[in-house]
Amino acid sequence: MLRNVVAIALPGVAPFELGVVCEVFGLDRSDQGVPGFDFDVVAETPGLVPTSMGFSLDVQHGLDRAREADLVTVPASPRHADTPEPVLALLRETLDRGARVLSVCSGAFVLGRAGLLDGRRCTTHWRYAEELQAALPAARVDPDVLYVEDDRVITSAGTAAGIDACLHLVRSELGAGVAATMARRMVVPPHRDGGQAQYVETPIAATPADTLGGLLAWATANLDADLSVQELARRAHMSERTFARRFRAEVGTTPLQWVTAQRVALAQRLLEEGEDSVELIAARCGFGTAAPMRHHFARLRGITPLAYRRQFRTTA
Known part of the structure; x- marks a missing residue:
């Protein structure tokens, strides 16, 4: 102890x-x-x-x-x-x-x-x-x-x-x-993904660091939506290639890796705080079904969703 x-x-x-x-x-x-x-x-x-x-x-x-x-x-x-x-x-x-x-x-x-x-x-x-x-x-x-x-x-x-x-x-x-x-x-996050990069690349010249801030905030609040590169680039009014380059420069990772990490983080909170099934949590987080959620959760957290719930479930 x-x-x-x-x-x-x-x-x-x-x-x-x-x-x-x-x-x-x-x-x-x-x-x-x-x-x-x-x-x-x-x-x-x-x-x-x-x-x-x-x-x-x-x-x-x-x-x-x-x-x-x-x-x-x-x-x-x-x-x-x-x-x-x-x-x-x-x-x-x-x-x-x-x-x-x-x-x-x-x-x-x-x-x-x-x-x-x-x-x-x-x-x-x-x-x-x-x-x-x-x-x-x-x-x-x-x-x-x-x-x-x-x-x-x-x-x-x-x-x-x-x-x-x-x-x-x-x-x-x-x-x-x-x-x-x-x-x-x-006044800090209770958990930051231990697999994320420690630093981000220098943004390309004349690009403010918060160019994608609004888009990231929207995506975080709508993780069950279509968050493909194509859709995110459309919302950012950029070509997919420009968007992918800008995203890596400002966020330090790829759009797919970032979205997956955010969905796993949401699943983590739902597993700790609620009683919804893994299937329902997977749908709410944008994974669709439980299988891809189990795969990504275990890959990023080193533990299955159910095992995580048993270990870290917050008591009432």
């Missing part, structure tokens, strides 16, 4: 990435019925720890505080800095005793130095992905995901992707309802 959580503050720790972990696991939300976490920030040596932004943190707990934690997190820090051996040993011990470790952004380099990414799928900020792969030939670095969980080792991409990874853990351990309540409090 996820109850005891620590964050390791290394010299040069990034305040925002550390703050993400503090926000998710350190804030008391018991007034909203959310279970509390026993959360602390630790350092190799208690005392002042310099951050990457020119100020220091007064950390009051040493590494011993992390010996019984259910989750040990490593926020971003300078990726070329040496990591103290006691910290690396702690991370290895954490995994050996069956607990989880999680990195945010360049924190993946620390997990790599501990040997925890060898043979595992992992990620980091897209700017550092090639560097991480070169440093860890035995790891399988995926630069196009927001977070990855591989056998109790969770790595997340740049900056705010740490929120996605932390809420993923909350969702897995405490249920979709708790994760949704926390997300609403934080």
